[in-house]
Amino acid sequence: MTLVRCADASRTFGRGDQAVVAVHGCTCEVEDGARVAIMGSSGSGKSTLLHLMAGLELPTGGAVTWPDLGDSPVERSRDIAVVFQGPSLLPALTVAENVALAAVLTGTDEAEAGERAVVAMESVGVAGLADQLADTLSGGQSQRVAIARALALRPRLLLADEPTGQLDAETGGHVLDVLIAAAEESGAALVVTTHDAAVARRLAEHWQMNDGRLVVPTREGVA
Numbered sequence: 001m002t003l004v005r006c007a008d009a010s011r012t013f014g015r016g017d018q019a020v021v022a023v024h025g026c027t028c029e030v031e032d033g034a035r036v037a038i039m040g041s042s043g044s045g046k047s048t049l050l051h052l053m054a055g056l057e058l059p060t061g062g063a064v065t066w067p068d069l070g071d072s073p074v075e076r077s078r079d080i081a082v083v084f085q086g087p088s089l090l091p092a093l094t095v096a097e098n099v100a101l102a103a104v105l106t107g108t109d110e111a112e113a114g115e116r117a118v119v120a121m122e123s124v125g126v127a128g129l130a131d132q133l134a135d136t137l138s139g140g141q142s143q144r145v146a147i148a149r150a151l152a153l154r155p156r157l158l159l160a161d162e163p164t165g166q167l168d169a170e171t172g173g174h175v176l177d178v179l180i181a182a183a184e185e186s187g188a189a190l191v192v193t194t195h196d197a198a199v200a201r202r203l204a205e206h207w208q209m210n211d212g213r214l215v216v217p218t219r220e221g222v223a
């Protein structure tokens with residue numbers, strides 16, 4: 001099953017002299033069960049590629065399709081979850097409300113979303129924080145809650161943008177453990193952007209972004 005396919009996909013921001021080509025003609029696929037690290041230095045285009053895969057950005061060249069998820073944004077919003085780089089929780093809502101919200105907004109009824117939130121919070125170890133306001137959390141706790149929110153969608157494709165980038169090595173290691181365990185338990189494919197080789201080593205496939213160009217190794221070598 002192919003969850004997302006990028007076929008010569010590009011993304012340019014701005015026009016004329018101001019144009020920045022963030023992603024140049026990338027071709028790649030994420031299959032069910034994949035564990036992918038997209039590596040590259042700051043500004044190499046990792047976040048933009050991840051946003052293209054999520055359908056949050058539209059390609060300005062080539063195509064991004066979701067062969068086994070359906071191409072409608074509504075269908076995709078239930079199957080693809082994104083853990084964003086940096087703070088992404090609503091500060092005035094509790095942890096439990098934050099975790100349930102994405103599921104509610106994508107059409108899950110409130111009772112079901114509440115039950116999923118409980119399961120997701122337990123699986124990432126934040127059930128004890130359920131009634132706490134999001135703006136009282138540490139960076140590591142916030143990232144766990146953001147992962148729980150993604151899991152409450154029960155996604156088939158879990159995309160995490162530098163999920164450990166703002167954390168110290170120990171906290172980042174715990175967050176990564178949680179993310180990988182959650183993907184294993186839920187059966188979701190996992191794609192993580194990172195500039196950290198230690199993070200990439202935890203994942204089976206290593207893709208490299210260099211100045212917006214993607215290199216995807218094959219079993220025989222480099223594509």
Ligand SMILES: Nc1ncnc2c1ncn2[C@@H]1O[C@H](COP(=O)(O)OP(=O)(O)OP(=O)(O)O)[C@@H](O)[C@H]1O
Binds near residue numbers: 014
């Ligand atoms: N909305 C935008 N408007 C204009 N330029 C953008 C926009 N988003 C990204 N860029 C530019 O595209 C290039 C790639 O950015 P991107 O955030 O994808 O890289 P990255 O590898 O994820 O970097 P980092 O690791 O620092 O997050 C950069 O030059 C960036 O400035």
